Amino acid sequence: MKLFILRSLLFVVCSITVLLAMWIPYVISADKCMKINNNQHILFLGNSHIECSIDDRIVNDSFNFARGGERLECAYNKLKLLTEKNIGIIDTVYMSYDYMFLTTSTDSVPPPSYYYSPWLMSQNTLTDWLKIFTLSSVDYSFGHFSHLYVYWKYMDMLSFLRTEDSIVKNKYLGGYLYLKRDKLDEAIRRRKSNPTISIDKIDRLNLYFLDRIVDYCKKNGIVLCFITPPQHKLAPENMVLCHQLHSERYGDIPLLDFRYMELPDSCFGDLDHLNYRGAKFFSEYLEKKVIHKNNYPSNKENEGIKE
């Protein structure tokens, strides 16, 4: 028995040593692979809604670093990491602001594996960790460790060792997703057969990290805007909580709410994601009429896009 326990412990130690050694390439490469182009001073962060909606090849000087399934913890870490590794470049951040991103609806889901890149995880302070464990579900908080090393994907390692701008090219941590999906009809069918939506609350951990993002941007002189990309008219009505929160807590931060912007059905991959056609229309709209003109229309002023 003692021999078994001793050898098991030895095996665990060996395994941990080998796994820790796998962090070395990250540590070595962090500086060069987190570099963005000097002209990319506009940063988009958020979940899949932003990931699929904003084509950063169309919006000049921008970098879409959003990723599906993301929560605000991850967005905050990305913001810190990119600004630290690219001092003085990023001056404006557009942060996803919608129901899925802010509420508890994703709290019970273990986070996606890419969260655990050492680049991102190492950004959390002790206080952040305490908040993660006290304010989120067991699945989410412990999930950080159950997937601790899952991030280390084969091609990522090869690509970041090979190229300097791999984060931009390799979209594992985030980037514009050219969504080919065309499942709007199916989503409408499902929505009609199940019209009720669960009413979630604003997630306390997300709120904590949103406050951290707001503070961080203020301290570093970064302009912060909230943005809600268009969703289909049949998508569940879900902005009430978000608007309430905005007016109560973040009234000084502009909210670009395009939730109800009129777009043809062909622009949607499903009810709440734009496909590549929608992303093209929406990105062009942002580029021409909003971003570089500081023209922040309210929800009612959206003129919509006709095919």
Added chain:
Amino acid sequence: MLFNSFQYLIFLPIVFIFYWLIFKSIKIQNLFVVIASSIFYGWWDWRFLILIYITIGLSYVTSLMIGSYPKWGGVIAGVNVIINLSILCYYKYLNFFADSLKVLFSQFGYQLDWFTLDVLLPVGISFYTFQALSYSIDVRRGSIEPTKDFIAFAAYISFFPQLVAGPIERSTQLLPQFLQRRVFDYTTAVDGMRQILWGFFKKLIIADNCAYLANQIFDGYESCNGSLLALGALFFTFQIYGDFSGYSDIAIGTAKLFGIRLMRNFNLPYFSRDIAEFWRRWHISLNKWFIDYVYIPIGGSRCGKLINMRNILIVFLLSGLWHGANWTFVVWGIYNGVLIIAYLQLGLNKKRPEIISPNNYIPSIKEIMEMFVTFSLVVIGWIIFRAESLQHAVGYLKGMIDKSLVQRPNFHNVEIGGTQLVYTLIFICVLQVVEWVFRKRGFGFDLSQCPSRVLRWAVYLSIIVLLTVFSGEQEKFIYFQF
């Protein structure tokens, strides 16, 4: 609690240490197994515990009554079977039958206002119900004496490694192990650890990666061509194998750590040379259960060809229904029954040795052909099994069996990364090769005979690295829903 969760990583060593180092008396060990199993199971939802304890209590009391009143044994066992099956049906099948009747009557213009229940299906209910039933029936048949030790009996039904997805153990095999003193055996424990590692390889690398690819293709099947659909079916074929046999390996390995031997649940099913052989190698514990408690009691193969065919169909129909409350499972069951009957009629079902090609490195051409045909038929069955509805299954099969089956797969409308596709295919090949090489052992990757410890450890560490690098997103085990 999932095997592939952080909670389990903490839970298992704690239980192991308490079990062997602190609780040395057999009764206390059994009690501890029951408590640990309750924590393990209650982690999903504590309310599930009520049901499992009803099943345990009912089976325990009725079996004691069978022992005390043998004349009434049949009636008492029958009552127990009916109550246990009623609980199972209530949670698993009531909505299915209510909905099916609604649809049926609506075809004739009648709108039935049936109620449907908003109930949560308790994890693994089919597994522990069947295990409890087997005990009652075995007591009734006189195969085993009813035990008076309630704690040992509760440990037998609720033993956490096999509680939610089997193997479905026989009372004659597992219960006596809880009634006798267990002694720690180093070799068995190390063997268990190896099997757990291999189970994680199957689950995290094979099943979870295949799951992502299969889900993408099955969800977007309307826009895929035949060859891509075939690829999707192949991925699901290995997903379900990696998922379920991986779970079984982890369960069997974990049980070995506690000095308990569980039965083998998978024996290289995808190397089978006919359908009957496939069913002797796939989910062995469930199929043996159906043979012993359904097929043989209704006559088996002893009452003529026609009755035998009927019996085969009944067994596979029930097996399909056991897997879930959906017509796809029913049709999948019938499909397998029909295949077995067809093979039987054509004289293709043969008694085969347990080890395939024991004296050769590779199988013969004839064996390869037989394996290919059997595998293809199994894959078609998995398409029906995986589909969300019969319409989905038919649409998928129509799209697949098409001239585009021999064209290049079109990835235009599915979100699949080329890298993941390639390494998943490579790992499927690795799995098959390793299992073939180790086919004479208890499980793939049984390195117990490798003399060099350094080499063994190097292989183990390599697997750990592979697990960390190539694991797919965490997916729940498919068979939990059954």
